[in-house]
Amino acid sequence: MRPISNPPRPAADASARWQRGAWLLRDDTLQHLEILLDEAFRIPGTRIRFGIDGIIGLVPGLGDVLAGLLSLIIPLAGWARGLPYVTLFRMAVNLGIGVLVGSIPLLGDAFDIAWKPNRRNYRLLLRHLGAPRRHTWRDWAFLLLLAAALAAVFALPLLVAIWLLFWLLHR
Numbered sequence: 001m002r003p004i005s006n007p008p009r010p011a012a013d014a015s016a017r018w019q020r021g022a023w024l025l026r027d028d029t030l031q032h033l034e035i036l037l038d039e040a041f042r043i044p045g046t047r048i049r050f051g052i053d054g055i056i057g058l059v060p061g062l063g064d065v066l067a068g069l070l071s072l073i074i075p076l077a078g079w080a081r082g083l084p085y086v087t088l089f090r091m092a093v094n095l096g097i098g099v100l101v102g103s104i105p106l107l108g109d110a111f112d113i114a115w116k117p118n119r120r121n122y123r124l125l126l127r128h129l130g131a132p133r134r135h136t137w138r139d140w141a142f143l144l145l146l147a148a149a150l151a152a153v154f155a156l157p158l159l160v161a162i163w164l165l166f167w168l169l170h171r
Helices: 011-020 027-038 052-056 062-071 073-080 085-102 107-115 117-130 137-169
Strands: none
Touching (some): 027 062, 052 107, 062 073, 073 085, 085 107
């Protein structure tokens, strides 16, 4: 019999792996990340603050994607801490808006500086950690508005197709 060169590791090793990466999900690390991404620098003589998200976003195409990937750490921490799905969805929408609008050259970068999705998401995380599993009326209003917007997005092509069909039939 040949000896096994890599014996199976006990389950304790899996939890040790999680503990090695746990520093990334700590409150102080998340706060430093939020500041670094959205508020680390100030334009002299103004109150306008921006972070490396705004700087990285200047690189066309790839910059906003890289900044968006860095921004995923805060929602990941929220998921690991058991945030409600409504809150995680709000975080995802905040990031999606930041990445999509931020990808517009120059105007998108100005929007990123004003939108600050990481600050928004960090505040959502703190709010829901203070009151776990409690949704505010804002959460439900946001979800309702988002559902209405999605319904409009899906209905618009249908309405255009119906209008086009009537236009072709009456022509």
